[in-house]
Amino acid sequence: MSSKDPTPSPAQGVGPIYRPDGEKPTATVSKEVSYENVHVLAQTPQLIALLTMIRDKRTARADFIFYSNRIIRLLVEEGLNHLPVVEQSVTTPVDRAYLGVKFEGKICGVSIMRAGEAMEQGLRDCCRSVRIGKILIQRDEETCMPKLFYEKLPADIADRWVLLLDPMFATGGSATLAVEVLKQKGVPEHRILFLNLIASPSGVAEFAERFPKLRVVTSFIDQGLDDKKYIIPGLGDFGDRYYTL
């Protein structure tokens, strides 16, 4: 799936619709994919600016954490929009009728350790007291294949909507295994939402075909993968930059 010469990502003027094209700064935006179950956040100038910040190697850890969290919140907000709601009308404090909606269905987060755990704060900012399960997947030294080392998930996970968290989506090996684990626990595929910051086009394509009912929400689909299966241009090792560097 990896290619030595990935096609470059598209560049376009980014800005509000009403602003004339000539006044919009040009930037590289997410690649488009044609899968219905892949949702890329709107490529607004400020999302691009946030991504620019976390891609920049000069960005120090405190800023990296802060700007990542802002993107993660946008991802969570978009992800939550895929959850079901039912109509509900309320009488407002000034005695007017308002036809709104009520959130329906229980949710939980599942983070793929360790980088996925970095997304928990953003999830909690939007969903207080959300339950969060964890899955540890590491590359098996002998087979070079991802291997499940540990999982701790809510007991009633089969009844919940699952927000699966992993910031970098390169080959999709870990994510695929994580989804298999969730399915074994009885979570139907259509109740899984996979949230990530940066994805590779090949990873997304393979994943979307393998799990057609699962929804992927990402902020950016990058250019491709390099020989070491790192996303290009990517942002380096997310876990290292968030936790240790």
Add this chain to the structure above:
Amino acid sequence: MESTSPFYSLVPEVKYSPPWQDLSIIGIAGSSGSGKTSVAMEIVKSLNLPWVVILVMDSFYKTLTPEEHRKAHANEYDFDCPESIDFDLLVDTLRELKQGKKAHIPVYSFADHQRQTQTTTLYSPRVLILEGILALHDPRILSLLDVKKLTWMFAWDAEVGDHPFYFTKGLVLILAQIAVLRDVRERGRDIEGIIKQWFAFVKPSFTKYVEPQRPISDIIIPRGIENTTAIDMVVKHIQRKLQDKSEKHTEGLRKLGFLAAKVELPANVHVMPSTPQFVGMNTVLQDPATEHVDFVFYFDRLASILIEKALDLTTYVQTTVETPHGNRYMGLNPKGSVSAVAILRGGSCLETALKRTIPDCVTGRLLIQTDVSSSEPELHYLKLPPQLEDHSMVMLLDPQMASGGAALMAVRVLIDHGVLEEKIVFVTCAAGETGIKRLVAVFPKINVIVGRIEANGEPRWMERRYFGC
């Protein structure tokens, strides 16, 4: 691209005049130490309104040359002659204020006989009392004074005795002994010096400069501060003026709403899309059964989305960065700094969300309260960050916009402080359509981020829910 809205051409001449635009100026003249300040203070005290201010002409003394400086220290310099006052600056200042703009008032040091480098800022008074020996000397100032409606006033044809007070073109002319104590206490001068100055300049200058102001006076108050009847008349007149202004302001707002009601929302008004989560949060917020802690949580969450949305409107420039793996990415950097101004009290509800997005955001504050009986917005307090005009974007925060009166006033305040209209983004959780239209009819270049369109004339309740009182 969206086609240009017909909005602007439909209503070409919509303008908002804040209540401080047609400032009333009352001049109080009189000789040195005659009690001008006391009368002015008494008027301000009786009115007890934040937008009545006293402007003392002493602030406009010219900085002395070394030679004059020496004379002044020897008490041989005539501070009562017109040449000692910088009338050009005073006239410019009054003109600025009359147009509703911000003015910088010089600070004069009597100890050094010098204008200080710092100035004080005067903005948005509705009534200004100009107090000084020569308040009526310059014809340019006379033309700015609030005279036309003073027909009810009468000239008190008193003998020029010990304490005659002249009200003139809305002014008081006061003669009296020198206020020795005040000069010593407040101006740091010695008693002998003052006596010397009195005989050399104050008395002659009365005849020369103060007395000629008498015929143009609308009213003369003998006995100055003791003359409560005359002061009461002035106070009543000002109150009537303020009432007129208030009615005109409210009527202006009503007309603007009427004008704006017929047109479509233009492209610079961004109503948040009704996504399931957004509508869901709005439902939680509007449900009176929602616990206070939940209200605050969902409000902050919703407000964060609004702030993020607003940040799309700031200026970005292209940049190329290198990732830790040595790859290059062509992205964007925000240009310049973004600041926010909260319209109190409600606007401070949005600050948690603001700090979540820009932790060190420079923030100004305006307290605008709507008068319950007249529903007229009133500016009570103003504290804006320095260099606001240099910021690339200024967000104006208010959780709810009903008629848009406070919003109009707030935008006007920012513009008066040098912020370009197109750099202003008004951020609100809920607004009535008429209010928004009125706002963008007057200020077509500002951007508006609205969470939810609500019924016109919805009373403000969100801040009460958020703060719990």
